[in-house]
Amino acid sequence: MASVLLVEDDASLREVLAMFLRKQGHEVAVASSFEEGLSLVNDASFDLVLTDLKLGQKSGLDILSHVKREQPETEVIVITAYSTVETAIEAMKGGAFDYVGKPFKLEEIAVTIEKALEKRALSLENITLRRALLERYRFDQIIGKTPKMQQIFETIARVAPTKTSVLITGESGTGKELVARAIHFNSARKTGPFVVVNCAAIPDTLMESELFGHVKGAFTGAHTSKRGLLETANGGTVFLDEIGELSLAMQVKLLRFLQEHTIRAVGSTKEVKVDVRVVAATNKDLVEAVRAQRFREDLFYRLNVVHINMPPLRERREDIPYLASHFLEKFRKELSKDVRGFAPDVMERLMSWNYKGNVRELENIIEHAVTFATGPLVTMDALPEHLKGEKASPLSAIDQVTKVEKDGVDMESVLAEVERRLLVNALSQAKGVKKDAAALLNISFRSFRYKLAKYGLAPTPTSEELEQDE
Template identity: 45%
Template sequence: METILIVDDEKNYLLVLEALLAPEGYEIITTDKAEKALNIIKDSDLDLVITDMKMPGMSGMELLEATKRINPDLPVIMMTAYGTIEMAVEAMKKRAYDYITKPFQNEELKLTVKKALENYRLIKENRLLRKALSDRFRYGSIVGKSKPMLRIYDLIQKVADSKASILISGPSGTGKELIAKAIHFSGPRKDGPFISVNCGALTETLLESELFGHEKGAFTGAIAMKKGRFELADGGTLFLDEVGDMPPSLQVKLLRVLQEMEFERVGGTKTIKVDVRIISASNRNIKEDVAEGLFREDLFYRLHVIQIEVPPLRERRDDIPLLVKHFVDKYTKDNQNKQVELHPDVWKAFYNYSWPGNVRELENVIERAVVLSSGGIITVEDLPEELTNAQVELEAERFVPPGMPLPQALEKIEERLIRRALSECNNVQAHAAAKLGITKSLMQHKMKKYSIVI
């Protein structure tokens, strides 16, 4: 049932309006003071306010303004016995839904009320829809709506309930750890521990005792028994970060533990059994490491029963707007809810930049820009130099060996740009050509020249 609040200092009007509208199936609340009305508006879930314009104390116009501050979408219909057009215009400017003049025609009033309620219903539905849409484009704290990200959400859901080992691969800052946590927290182990260990940051001996723990006196400095991460993760998930950097001797030990789910602490003899789900991550291409004999093939197959590949941000630019919004919200909250907009040139810079540091870099850029921005707008001046400086130059340095003659260097860059445009356009030549501002036939000619096969 929809609820209407009616405010008028003349009690007779309250009675008349209630008698008129209650039979239409609305719930009616009445009050003769705007101040009281305001409290009701704050505390209840209303669908419409009908208020008199001229009242002692707070006026109808003030009530309108206060209501719009509380809920800008809630419709307010103004009533006035002083049906001057100026007042009505002013109320409409202040976003009143409509106004009626006293004495009013019953049917006209009923119709205005019906339209206002219908309109509000639509606004509410839209709000829900928007919320539902935005929920679809996030998974826990992961944000993104590009095809690869939607696929990743799907995968997370599918693998969360199983115990299969997962290998998440992707360049630095793409959100691998976030995904690992999302898998853990959407599965049956969510109340168990999520323990992570960085396999690249420690020496071999330290990493071994970090993973498996050690007994008192196992080595110099082992003054007390220490549980390893495997033991701590019992009943939960162990996240092996940078697993590709694990030294070969430990790879053998890890393999055994993964097969048996049992091990001994360093310097110990007691066998410890655990129930741990393994999620690992790497920004190296482990498959290549396997081919080069740097990573054990058997371990690789153990770890990547299921593989999740996270593409670099430049290959999923569709995610940029949502991520920007997400981080702007996050950092304006940290900065006294500072309201900020982005200048169109900032968006342009974001779209054109190659984001070598991926989402982490975007997050840092936004945090910095929110702090630096003034006047409620982020401009290119608030961005770090690398985003605005000649990007081609930067890119060029990476692909052109020093000392290469200019004509060859330019060709290298041209080839690079064409390849990139193609990959960004899913190999649709016409789109890639349009992106580069050349004709499709010129594009094909260049592809032949550089032996680009798609």
């Protein structure tokens, strides 16, 4: 059941329509003039407004613009006896859901009404989602409804006020840096600095001086003395991103810092006490790195006092609608576009996508969708090309083949099998003509024949044969 306002100055049509709508179970308010219509819109909110285009001297388009201003989520259908292209375009531009030309069959308008109400229900759902997410399902800037995320929020809340070191692990784009910031900004140090050190971006030769600083003349090129990042972070938090990339030599120095809370600039003999909280992150398997002796075990334990593992987005799909709504809100403001929700098939696709790039990928998809959206709902054609159409199956063939299981895969044999099958398929496509098969694979005939031989699909070509191909 929906609340419908009907604005129609033709008494008989008004009665027929009102009766029909009531029979369908809707609650119907009727207005017989433009003025009456406006005052009803001011007094109550409706799910749907049906308005005649010509209301005495006044225009239903003004009802439309009034409704869209006062109750933007309300859908409007314009009824017109003068169904010109111009008025239709004007109505749609004004935000009408649709327009219906007189005379019409009741079944016809019933379908349009149903569609309009569906859309209305959907945008309401989007609004409810957004409200829920503003209240319950977020911690600072971090969105998450699933138990896994709620648990992470709890850990953050508990660990933030302490000075404990935290190690955050997880695939790229899962929100590690976001969590590090939340830890800092929910601690007593929040007014202190939050300093990010990307261990992968700083060359190893510069790392020590970046972290600990150096004095003038400490090495060639050190024309002035420079304060290190750990000292800059004094009183705050240092976020050591991609900690797995730190060299063994630097690991020793960092460990010493964590134990003694002092730093010594390169070229200096003076120890300086600093008060810094350390949060580290990595998308590498540090336990494995410890086993392979690429990462010091003692440092690992120092950093890993509290461990937060960010689950990949595909393992918490129920968060997707909330994240999507959050990003929709973000980009609709940034791009000043009046997009309010997602069409059902779009949400379905978003829910089933595999997100190798996790939340970052979803964020990029929504930015693209908002940029290309043409109406109040994001529709399929606004999605990035690779998400459209059949190909977007969540576990495509290539994903299956390239999946790395817990106990590992033998990459060489997987690649060899892929190559072998491509050769066989190309040969069959080319009806056994090798030159054509090579062309299908976009490789030289020579290399094709060599590969055939490699997989035992043809005798090894003689060196003479190979020369002939040149």
